[in-house]
Each structure stands twice: as structure tokens, then as C-alpha cells.
Amino acid sequence: xxxxxxxHSRHCDGRGELREYVDYxxxxxxxxxxxxxxxxxxxxxxxxxxxxxxxxxxxxxxxLKAEYAGRIDIRxxxxxxxxxxxxxxxxxxxxxxxxxxxxxxxxxxxxxNDVSELRHLSxxxxxxxxxxxxxxxxxxxxxxxxxxxxxxxxxxxDDIRAGVRAYFHQQNAMxxxxxxxxxxxxxxxxxxxxxxxxxxxxxxxxxxxxETLQLISETGCICELNTRGLYKGRHTDYYPSKExxxxxxxxxxxxxxxxxxxxxxxxxxxxxxxxxxxEIGYRNIVCTI
Numbered sequence: 001x002x003x004x005x006x007x008h009s010r011h012c013d014g015r016g017e018l019r020e021y022v023d024y025x026x027x028x029x030x031x032x033x034x035x036x037x038x039x040x041x042x043x044x045x046x047x048x049x050x051x052x053x054x055x056x057x058x059x060x061x062x063x064l065k066a067e068y069a070g071r072i073d074i075r076x077x078x079x080x081x082x083x084x085x086x087x088x089x090x091x092x093x094x095x096x097x098x099x100x101x102x103x104x105x106x107x108x109x110x111x112x113n114d115v116s117e118l119r120h121l122s123x124x125x126x127x128x129x130x131x132x133x134x135x136x137x138x139x140x141x142x143x144x145x146x147x148x149x150x151x152x153x154x155x156x157x158d159d160i161r162a163g164v165r166a167y168f169h170q171q172n173a174m175x176x177x178x179x180x181x182x183x184x185x186x187x188x189x190x191x192x193x194x195x196x197x198x199x200x201x202x203x204x205x206x207x208x209x210x211e212t213l214q215l216i217s218e219t220g221c222i223c224e225l226n227t228r229g230l231y232k233g234r235h236t237d238y239y240p241s242k243e244x245x246x247x248x249x250x251x252x253x254x255x256x257x258x259x260x261x262x263x264x265x266x267x268x269x270x271x272x273x274x275x276x277x278x279e280i281g282y283r284n285i286v287c288t289i
Contacts, residue, residue: 001287004267005034006258011057012038013047014262018060024264032288034075035061036103039093042086058097079103082174085115090178101289104180106171108137111155148192160197168208175215183216185226185239217251222286227271228260249282256286
């Protein structure tokens with residue numbers, strides 16, 4: 001059962017029309033395909049669906065779902081950033097778009113001590129003034145390592161433990177409050193670290209990651225195994241890591257392999273994920289949602 005539920009198109013920071021993804025998926029024998037554009041966020045950016053394009057995106061996916069019915073199961077989803085003070089409740093986006101599923105992710109982290117200030121900025125800023133808001137956030141993703149380093153410096157004063165702790169606590173709050181269908185790349189915080197500020201073997205880091213995995217198990221969310229770091233050359237492991245996946249198996253966490261595709265040809269960049277899962281005998285692999 002070949003499927004992929006983590007995809008980004010030209011509606012956000014991906015490349016390619018939605019139909020191109022569907023046609024590529026069909027050419028590779030896919031049985032299911034989910035679209036999960038980056039949800040609109042309340043400040044200008046170049047990665048998320050724009051507010052005035054959100055319903056267009058939803059309607060286009062629904063039209064393709066009807067057109068390709070019987071050939072491939074198309075689902076309408078959204079990857080929603082949980083950002084304290086800015087975007088906390090997923091319900092309005094889910095209801096407005098009539099979504100089939102959500103991916104809950106953390107890419108942008110405020111200092112927990114500044115959340116009240118961030119709420120005030122969000123409520124009062126208008127137009128170009130909203131450009132101020134991203135400077136209060138640590139952006140851990142994207143192609144530039146210096147963005148990660150600068151954010152750590154300005155938001156957390158180079159205190160990596162405080163930053164990583166805030167990341168996992170934010171993720172835990174997202175899971176508890178919203179119960180997303182899928183938890184996206186739960187250890188993405190390591191991507192630009194590259195073992196510079198901390199080691200993934202450090203006890204304090206492993207304790208934080210495993211606490212989040214325990215919570216995923218308790219809430220019944222699906223966790224993705226995301227291969228994008230490997231095929232983009234930005235990481236040497238999956239998100240979450242192989243060690244984490246072995247721990248997840250002991251917890252019985254439902255695991256969904258995804259490629260976090262940003263162009264149609266990314267859809268089947270599995271990077272040996274299914275071979276690895278077969279090798280360790282992972283017992284709860286999800287193929288459809």
C-alpha cells in the first residue's frame with residue numbers, strides 16, 4: 001500500500017501544481033495521496049499558504065479528490081504550526097477548510113518568557129508592522145544554518161538547553177491541546193545542530209525527546225517517519241532517529257512513513273525507510289489515514 005500524506009505544492013513553499021503530484025503518484029502505483037500545505041500564519045513569510053489562497057487550496061484538493069475517485073484516494077490536509085501566542089488552536093483552520101487530517105509541527109519557537117509580548121504584537125500589529133513578529137521567534141528549519149544560529153543567539157542567548165527544552169515543551173502543548181492526526185518530524189530541532197551545540201546521545205536531550213514520544217503514545221496520535229533530511233543532505237538520520245523509532249516500537253506508536261515532498265519527484269524518496277522498519281520488525285505501520 002503505497003501512500004504519502006506529507007506534501008507541499010506551489011500553494012506554499014513547494015513546487016508544482018497539485019495535479020502534477022497526483023499524476024506522479026499514479027505513475028508510481030500510489031493508492032493514496034494527502035496534501036498538507038503549510039497553514040497560514042499571522043505574519044508575512046515565504047513558506048505558508050496565504051490567507052486569501054487557503055480556500056482555493058482546499059477547493060482544488062476537493063475537486064481532484066472527486067475527479068480521481070476510484071483511481072487514488074486523495075485527502076485534504078494541512079501542516080499546522082503550533083506557535084504560542086500566535087497560532088494555538090487548530091480548530092478554526094480545520095473547520096474553515098473542512099480538512100480530512102492535520103499534521104501538527106513546530107518550526108518557530110518563542111522564548112516562553114516572551115509569549116505574552118508576542119500575543120500583544122499579534123493582536124495589535126497590522127500590515128507591514130507584522131514584519132516585527134518573526135524576530136521574536138527562533139526558526140529552526142529552512143535551508144540556512146545561520147538562521148538557526150542567529151535565532152538561538154537572539155531568542156535564547158545561546159542557551160541551547162533552554163531552546164531545545166522550549167521546543168519539546170511547545171510540541172507537548174500542541175499534542176495535548178490539538179491532538180493532530182499526525183505529529184510531524186518530532187526531533188526536527190537536530191537538523192541545523194549537526195552535533196555542534198549538543199549530542200543526540202546526551203541524556204538531557206534523550207529524556208526530552210522520549211517524554212514527547214511517551215505523550216504521542218498516550219494520546220494515540222500517529223507519528224511520521226520523515227525522510228526529507230536524508231535525501232536533502234541536511235541530516236544523517238530520519239526524523240525521528242532510528243534510535244527513537246526503536247523506542248516508539250516498544251510503545252506501540254502508529255508510524256507513517258512520509259517524504260515531506262516539495263516537488264512531485266520527492267514523493268517516493270523513501271531512503272530505505274521500509275527496509276529499516278522491516279529489519280527491526282516495527283509492529284504498527286500505518287499506510288492510510
